[in-house]
Amino acid sequence: MKIGIMGGTFEPIHIGHLLLGEFAYEDFGLDEIWFLPNGNPPHKETLDTEEAMHHRIEMVRLAIKSNPNFSLNLSEADTKKHSYTYQTMRHFNEIYPNDEFYFILGADSLFAFEEWKDFRKIFTTCTILAAMRDDKDASAMKGQIRYLTEAYGAHIELLRAPLVEISSTTIRERAAKRLSVRYMVPDVVADYIKEKNLYI
Numbered sequence: 001m002k003i004g005i006m007g008g009t010f011e012p013i014h015i016g017h018l019l020l021g022e023f024a025y026e027d028f029g030l031d032e033i034w035f036l037p038n039g040n041p042p043h044k045e046t047l048d049t050e051e052a053m054h055h056r057i058e059m060v061r062l063a064i065k066s067n068p069n070f071s072l073n074l075s076e077a078d079t080k081k082h083s084y085t086y087q088t089m090r091h092f093n094e095i096y097p098n099d100e101f102y103f104i105l106g107a108d109s110l111f112a113f114e115e116w117k118d119f120r121k122i123f124t125t126c127t128i129l130a131a132m133r134d135d136k137d138a139s140a141m142k143g144q145i146r147y148l149t150e151a152y153g154a155h156i157e158l159l160r161a162p163l164v165e166i167s168s169t170t171i172r173e174r175a176a177k178r179l180s181v182r183y184m185v186p187d188v189v190a191d192y193i194k195e196k197n198l199y200i
């Protein structure tokens with residue numbers, strides 16, 4: 001099987017993440033997309049509480065519920081320690097030796113990739129599908145893909161998903177001001193944020 005891994009902090013999950021999953025699934029003929037929320041992401045200040053993680057997981061669960069090709073994977077859900085991609089991907093390779101993995105990410109992640117822990121080891125475990133985002137256009141993306149490929153023998157493909165200028169940060173900021181986040185996230189997620197008074 002060909003499995004796409006959509007890793008993220010998902011605070012909260014938004015349509016940018018879902019579009020990446022959907023287009024990766026179709027364009028690369030994947031069999032499943034696993035959404036992998038990170039309980040304590042490296043390089044990010046998050047509310048590392050069990051409660052905050054519970055909400056992030058619930059919102060992912062709600063957002064992907066209607067799509068039979070999407071599932072939730074809790075391998076990185078521990079809030080007490082950092083989960084590193086190279087370790088998780090190695091683990092997936094070990095327990096699913098017959099499957100092929102595709103790690104999905106956006107431009108900001110691709111340009112920061114060399115800061116990731118033991119990033120070279122990731123290239124041996126999966127193909128990377130990298131989507132454009134914000135100011136990074138196709139030529140900047142292709143340049144970075146070429147650089148990482150030549151420098152490290154990485155397997156990276158450009159993922160062409162619709163460009164949406166939405167970030168979890170914007171959603172948290174809008175929710176904090178009690179502004180609408182409808183259509184930036186699925187309705188079920190917008191309802192959840194409102195009901196639980198998140199980000200206020």
Ligand SMILES: Nc1ncnc2c1ncn2[C@@H]1O[C@H](COP(=O)(O)OP(=O)(O)OP(=O)(O)O)[C@@H](O)[C@H]1O
Pocket residue numbers: 007008009010011016017020104105106107108109131132133134164165166167168169170
């Ligand atoms: N609008 C988007 N377009 C393309 N890629 C995206 C988009 N939003 C997030 N991603 C990618 O999805 C992955 C997980 O993102 P993450 O959960 O950190 O969301 P975020 O919107 O970047 O969050 P924050 O604003 O809190 O930094 C990253 O690889 C990121 O590049």
Ligand SMILES: O=C(O)c1ccc[n+]([C@@H]2O[C@H](COP(=O)([O-])O)[C@@H](O)[C@H]2O)c1
Pocket residue numbers: 006007008009010036038041042043044083084085086109115116117
């Ligand atoms: O392994 C690392 O060092 C590492 C550093 C930064 C990000 N990541 C992973 O990249 C994905 C997107 O991260 P983020 O912080 O943009 O939500 C998520 O799966 C993280 O676990 C991984």
